Amino acid sequence: MEEPTIPKEVDLLVAGAGPGGMTAALIASLEGLDVLLCEKSDQVGGTGATSAGTLWIPGNRHNKAAGFPDSAEKADAYLDALIGKDKSGGLRAAYLQTGPAAIEYLETRSDVQFLACGKHPDYRSNMPGAAIAGRAIVAAPFDARLLGDDFGRIRAPIPEFLVLGGMMVGKADIPRLLGRFRSVGNFLYSAQLFLRYLTDRLRYKRGTRTMLGNALIGRLYYSLRKRNVPILYNAAIANVEGDRNGVTGARLKVDGKDVLIKTRKGVVLATGGFAHNPQFRQMFMPQPVPEHSLSYEGNRGDGVAIGAAIGAAMTQENAGGGLWTPVSITTRADGSKGLFPHLVLDRAKPGVIAVNSTGRRFVNEAVSYHDFVEAMFEANKVAPSIPAWLVCDASFMKKYGLGVVYPGHRNVEKFVEEGYLISAPSLEELARKIAVDAPQLRSTVTRYNRFAETGVDVDFGKGETELNRFNGDAEHGPNPCIGPLVAAPYYALALWPADLAVSAGLATDADACVLAADGKPIPGLYACGNDQGSVMGKSYPGPGTTLGPAMVFAWRAVMHARGNA
Numbered sequence: 001m002e003e004p005t006i007p008k009e010v011d012l013l014v015a016g017a018g019p020g021g022m023t024a025a026l027i028a029s030l031e032g033l034d035v036l037l038c039e040k041s042d043q044v045g046g047t048g049a050t051s052a053g054t055l056w057i058p059g060n061r062h063n064k065a066a067g068f069p070d071s072a073e074k075a076d077a078y079l080d081a082l083i084g085k086d087k088s089g090g091l092r093a094a095y096l097q098t099g100p101a102a103i104e105y106l107e108t109r110s111d112v113q114f115l116a117c118g119k120h121p122d123y124r125s126n127m128p129g130a131a132i133a134g135r136a137i138v139a140a141p142f143d144a145r146l147l148g149d150d151f152g153r154i155r156a157p158i159p160e161f162l163v164l165g166g167m168m169v170g171k172a173d174i175p176r177l178l179g180r181f182r183s184v185g186n187f188l189y190s191a192q193l194f195l196r197y198l199t200d201r202l203r204y205k206r207g208t209r210t211m212l213g214n215a216l217i218g219r220l221y222y223s224l225r226k227r228n229v230p231i232l233y234n235a236a237i238a239n240v241e242g243d244r245n246g247v248t249g250a251r252l253k254v255d256g257k258d259v260l261i262k263t264r265k266g267v268v269l270a271t272g273g274f275a276h277n278p279q280f281r282q283m284f285m286p287q288p289v290p291e292h293s294l295s296y297e298g299n300r301g302d303g304v305a306i307g308a309a310i311g312a313a314m315t316q317e318n319a320g321g322g323l324w325t326p327v328s329i330t331t332r333a334d335g336s337k338g339l340f341p342h343l344v345l346d347r348a349k350p351g352v353i354a355v356n357s358t359g360r361r362f363v364n365e366a367v368s369y370h371d372f373v374e375a376m377f378e379a380n381k382v383a384p385s386i387p388a389w390l391v392c393d394a395s396f397m398k399k400y401g402l403g404v405v406y407p408g409h410r411n412v413e414k415f416v417e418e419g420y421l422i423s424a425p426s427l428e429e430l431a432r433k434i435a436v437d438a439p440q441l442r443s444t445v446t447r448y449n450r451f452a453e454t455g456v457d458v459d460f461g462k463g464e465t466e467l468n469r470f471n472g473d474a475e476h477g478p479n480p481c482i483g484p485l486v487a488a489p490y491y492a493l494a495l496w497p498a499d500l501a502v503s504a505g506l507a508t509d510a511d512a513c514v515l516a517a518d519g520k521p522i523p524g525l526y527a528c529g530n531d532q533g534s535v536m537g538k539s540y541p542g543p544g545t546t547l548g549p550a551m552v553f554a555w556r557a558v559m560h561a562r563g564n565a
């Protein structure tokens, strides 16, 4: 796509080309608005391109068709139980009631398409109103060859999620690739994937079979491109024109030059939140402030600061500031450090425990990634728990893998040499190496091994919820999430808290209009994605807690600006 000429005036200016901003720009174009999307970097996608691309949309049509009916009322009951009665000023009701319509709108008018996830339990699956299946949808895989050379405009997934340096794999691909020599079907499937990848690499820097968040961004970008929506790269929004009584445009830094763009309908802030702004982290995150973030490094809190400069309010109920995941620290091929998020692959499998510096468990290891980190913060108030340690034995490592070490890896020793894993022939020696109380670690494991026999974790209830069991091993009994640690060598892996999204942001009304400190909307100023305070407060109800609201409130913002509220 050619670089657009910079207009002096547009209907709508959207700042930030992540899922929130791209959705807003696409809908604005579909609604016939004259729109400009400005992006600080030279690529689209932000954190969204590296995400799992899942949206939490209760009552969506895909899951209904797949036989999982749901309703806004049932989801509301769940959020009542998890978060408390709605104090969001109507955001929650608006989200639940119009989420399915927003998605259907996009799917019927653009190449943005989703698939039902089917069974994908809510993250507190034992609470009233929780669903075991039916609320999550995921971006349909996208053939990025459709973009030709513009494929390079899509931000790549993190290297830790790529196979052979550039091939994306989905959750369903993993068992087939790992079991490629176990059946003819698996072998042919894997061979086909590898062949496609090799062919891709003749022309592209990475595989074009994109999935998850990368497919979501690919689909949004393809749709924007088809409609010739102008995207201005290396163009950062610096401030807005106007004050709390109304916004009439914005100033951008484009390739270092100041540019004023006037707006007839408004400015949408979608700059991805403040994850890489140390000052905002200090203000909104728990102490000690977590060092690590999986958010795109260019997300410096620009939107939030721009709003605050004209008197916008921040959400008050989101103290806690982050939506979390535990990460381990990897060393990449080029020697740089990476973060591997421990989302679903290892913690819930039978035969791994998490301990803190006392050598004691402090959490049900199979809870959601967000709840796991919240438990780290709580435990850390009593005894050092950052980092916490995942501890497993040799059989676990072989069968399930740990972090970036995939199951059956032939050279686990390499990860020990690099310092990613710590290993030792006995639990006592392992404890000494990771500075954990050795007799206590031994007694923790002895106790846990008894739970493996009975199938009951009397300390933390591991394996008791649908979510726990969903990520466990269905073929393992009596409890799919608990197995003994008995076979040397033993391994330990350090886990740190990291945000994958921020929850504190600009306060808005149900149409994503930014609110001033007196609670009144600032005409012409909207926020979506991580620039908008999360409608879920600081809770993480289920898969897709941030992308769902990012896209639904982008739709609501544009409909409001357009006059279709």
Ligand SMILES: Cc1cc2nc3c(=O)[nH]c(=O)nc-3n(C[C@H](O)[C@H](O)[C@H](O)COP(=O)(O)OP(=O)(O)OC[C@H]3O[C@@H](n4cnc5c(N)ncnc54)[C@H](O)[C@@H]3O)c2cc1C
Binding pocket: 015, 016, 017, 018, 019, 020, 021, 038, 039, 040, 041, 043, 044, 045, 046, 047, 048, 049, 050, 051, 052, 053, 054, 055, 056, 235, 236, 237, 238, 270, 271, 272, 273, 294, 295, 296, 298, 299, 300, 302, 303, 341, 500, 501, 502, 528, 529, 530, 531, 543, 544, 545, 546, 547, 548, 550
């Ligand atoms: C590993 C991982 C998995 C995840 N999986 C999921 C999932 O499955 N479901 C889910 O709901 N959430 C998920 N998330 C979180 C989700 O990716 C983010 O919450 C989401 O991408 C936020 O969207 P956004 O549009 O606000 O910001 P981003 O996607 O970060 O995009 C922000 C964009 O704004 C640009 N920008 C920044 N400043 C400026 C400026 N001044 N002017 C112009 N542009 C600017 C940035 O360059 C960037 O392109 C995941 C996150 C990670 C790290």
